[in-house]
Amino acid sequence: MIQVAQILFILSVLVILHEFGHYITARMFKVRVEKFYLFIDAGFSIIKKKIGETVWGIGWLPLGGYVKLSGMIDESMDTEQMNQEPQPWEFRSKPAWQRLIIMLGGIIVNILLAWFIYTTMFATVGQKYVSTEAIQKNGLAFGEIGKSVGFQNGDKIVSVDGKVQDKFNWMIIDVLLSDTIKIERNGNVESLVLSDEQKGKIISTEGKEFVQPRLKQPVIDSVFPKSEAMKAGLKVGDQIVAINQKPCAFYDQFKDEVKANKGDSVSITVKRNNVDTVVRALVTKEGILGFKAKFSEKTDYIINKQHSVLTAIPAAVKESWQLFVYNIKQFKLILKPKTGAYKQVKSPVGIARQLPDTWDWEFIWNFTALFSIGLAFMNLLPIPGLDGGHALFTTAEMITGKKLSDKAAEYVQTAGMIILLTLMALTFGKDIYQLIMDKLF
Known part of the structure; x- marks a missing residue:
């Protein structure tokens, strides 16, 4: 439940602020905002209330959110309005440069959010x-x-x-x-x-x-019950020195020798109370003895660079930019079929399963910043149905002076929504299937 609560909190913060970017830029240019929704209200809303010209609400399907602008074909696919005469308060009546800013408003807010979070984190807990x-x-x-x-x-x-x-x-x-x-x-x-x-x-x-x-020479952290290690007499605190009379300076040397003797027995030299002790243990056919070594904590390798507010700001800008570059590189990797990286793309269900099962504000805010940059990148892709698709056609209009017809825009938006919904169905289906299989087996 904590994992679900975390992903819902993160998604809520990102969606609300992303859509607010569209909302505030639309209001700047006096475009009427008919709806502002957190999550999708397919069929019904959990909460909705009209304040002024805008209906504010929360949908039941946590697949993002949207703002409905007058005079625009968007996720709502409301085309009836487009058959009427354009009105001054409508999106389509505004100059191309204003429409472009409105379309990029959500992306800009996502980048600013990551920048703000990193600046705050670096200036308080440090850059780790x-x-x-x-x-x-x-x-x-x-x-x-x-x-x-x-x-x-x-x-x-x-x-x-x-x-x-x-x-x-x-x-x-x-x-x-x-x-x-x-x-x-x-x-x-x-x-x-x-x-x-x-x-x-x-x-x-x-x-x-x-x-x-x-x-380096590992210490046994725990011995599994009824394991070959327990039968051999290995104990917590034993430091592994050698196996089959071969010195083990590193744990990987020990593991390699164990795997080389699957189904056979090995002699293990351990240092116990500062005295070398030799025990003989059977290695299973799977190459397992049945104990867990004590590894160094990750904190042993962590650098915590302290920042003032003044140094945190440029450091946060650099961090945000590097994350954006990594998103571009990872997308290129996904586009290479031979890597199979596209199979690892996860829906919110898959992401939630990777979150920690304890509530950690430091982790949550760092993850929110990382996710915010990812959301900005994804929305910038020139795919119909995404902000980047709208921005692409608007930019083309600014260059050529020719505007895409409402009918053509409707077809493009429909095709984009079909593509996006199909991809979402596939990723959700994969992650839900994996969740069920993990529970059953």
């Missing part, structure tokens, strides 16, 4: 990020997919497409969007190029988790 330098101190450890595409345990990522990224969480995205990756391996710098198919393997299986910090 996972340090690439800190997390790569001992090199990196990769999963099976990471190794299969060319990485090796102990590699350090030096640069991606010639750029050094100080923020590790962004560097992982850089890798998935990259052309050339420079890695340091055994003291030498080498180049690694990932194909679209290899990127697709990472995205569809391990995702951002395909790489982890390389853990």
